[in-house]
Amino acid sequence: MSAITPAMVLWAYGQGYFPMAEGEEIFWLDPDPRAIFDLDTVHFSRRLLRRIRQGQFTVTYNHCCALVIQRCAERRKTWLSAAIQQTYCQLHELGHVHSVEVWQDGLLAGGLYGVTLGALFSGESMFHRxxxxxxxxxxxxxxxxxxxxYRLLDAQLLNDHTASLGAVHIPRRQYRELLQHALSQDCHFT
Known part of the structure; x- marks a missing residue:
């Protein structure tokens, strides 16, 4: 199925699914195990914290979400089809997709974006230059x-990069319990 709408995406996230594309063909994933960052225990290296304190970067939120999505898709192989990118931009306009932008010397150096529902932030993609x-x-x-x-930071799929940042696997059953708890709460990213 290639059609995707904001309503479809929000419903899917509420059930534990997220979209990916191969070419323009969209499919829905609900992995077991699921990757998350535990907001209570995630920590960052001393080296990274020192770099942050040095003030080399400026950080903004929702300043250029569409550009962050575009930069995340600028890979040789990407799961972000044009339809998915367009839908996430629409979800940003509706207040359900948010971005974090990192700037250095006035240029977009990196960032990430994700989908929010209740107290869930589902991280979609990140990039760095x-x-x-x-x-x-x-x-x-x-x-x-x-x-x-927020109570749940979904990393969706564990890979070497997210694992190096502290993401962990949990069983789908546990993810669904955390998801239901997160959906029952009201949080605002901005």
């Missing part, structure tokens, strides 16, 4: 989610 810029974005995302009372 400057070393550590995506890690800086994750640091500021975690800080914002903690400040705003």
């Amino acid at each position: 400057v070393t550590d810029a995506s890690k800086v974005a994750l640091y500021y995302l975690v800080e914002r989610l903690r400040e705003r009372g």
Whole structure:
């Protein structure tokens, strides 16, 4: 199925599914196990914290979400089809997709974006053009989610990069329990 709408995406996230594309063909995933960042225990390396304190980067939220989505899709192989990108931009306009942008010397150095529902932030993708810029974005995302009372940071699929940042696997059953709890709460990213 290639059609995708904002309503379809929001319903799917509420059930534990998320879309991916191969070419323009869209399919829905509900992996077992699921990858998450535990907001209570995720920590960052001293080296990264030192780099953040040095003030090399400026961070903004929702400043250029469409550009972050576009940059995340600029890979040789991407799961972000044109239809998915367009839908996430529409979801941003509806207040359900948010981005964290990391700037260096006035240029977009890295960032990430994700979907929010209740106290869920489902991280979709990140990119960097400057070393550590995506890690800086994750640091500021975690800080914002903690400040705003979010309970679940979904990383969806574990890979070497997310594992190096502290993402862990949990069983689908446990993810669904955490999801239901997160959906029952009201949080605001901005």
